[in-house]
Amino acid sequence: MQRVTVTLDDDLMGEIDRFMGDRGYSNRSEALRDLARAGIAHADEGVGADRACVAALIYAYDPQVRDLARRLVEIHQSRRDLGLGVLATPLGADGRLEVALLEGSTSEVRRLAETITTERGVRHGRLVVVPLGEEARPVVDADGLAYEAQD
Known part of the structure; x- marks a missing residue:
């Protein structure tokens, strides 16, 4: 030990x-x-299975940490191909909560989540991954993101 x-x-x-x-x-x-x-x-969980997924990355951080907000924006911008959108809200005087909706391969989504949650000043982070089976494909329409069976 x-x-x-x-x-x-x-x-x-x-x-x-x-x-x-x-x-x-x-x-x-x-x-x-x-x-x-x-x-x-x-x-x-799910390591080894690299397939298409959608995911929600939920994290809380301290916006007072030097350059953290800028670094988080840069991280998201560097992987625009994975991002579907981000919802943000303040958590009192010293916190902020963000929910990033992601889509891509599980390995790329997990890598992005790890990059964000290991930044200094990010307090809590949780990734929820929803694997997409071969029978489903994402379709973006005017109402948002929906899933339908392949023909």
């Missing part, structure tokens, strides 16, 4: 302590190991 030093802000540490209390953990190491395992398992 290895010892690792990690710096966490007070709010996150409070959430971890609440998590521990709710689930009966006797120490932080056990809780953090389980959280790490769950995070790794979640990140590995």
Whole structure:
């Protein structure tokens, strides 16, 4: 077993302590190991299957972090081929929530999501991937994005 030093802000540490209390953990190491395992398992979902998908990337960030908003815009612009749209809303005085709708191969969508969520100042990030089977194709019409069976 290895010892690792990690710096966490007070709010996150409070959430971890609440998590521990709710689930009966006797120490932080056990809780953090389980959280790490769950995070790794979640990140590995669907790895190896590279097919067309649509996805929603939901992330919260601190707009006060130097140049973060500009970097996020640049990241989205660099992969316009994957973007369907972004919805943004403020989260109080020190936060912002964005939902990016994406479409492309699962590997490219996951790569873009990782690029965004690992930026310094992005607090939370979650990618929800909806694989598209061979029997469905995306169709963009005047009403928005819909899916219909192939002929």
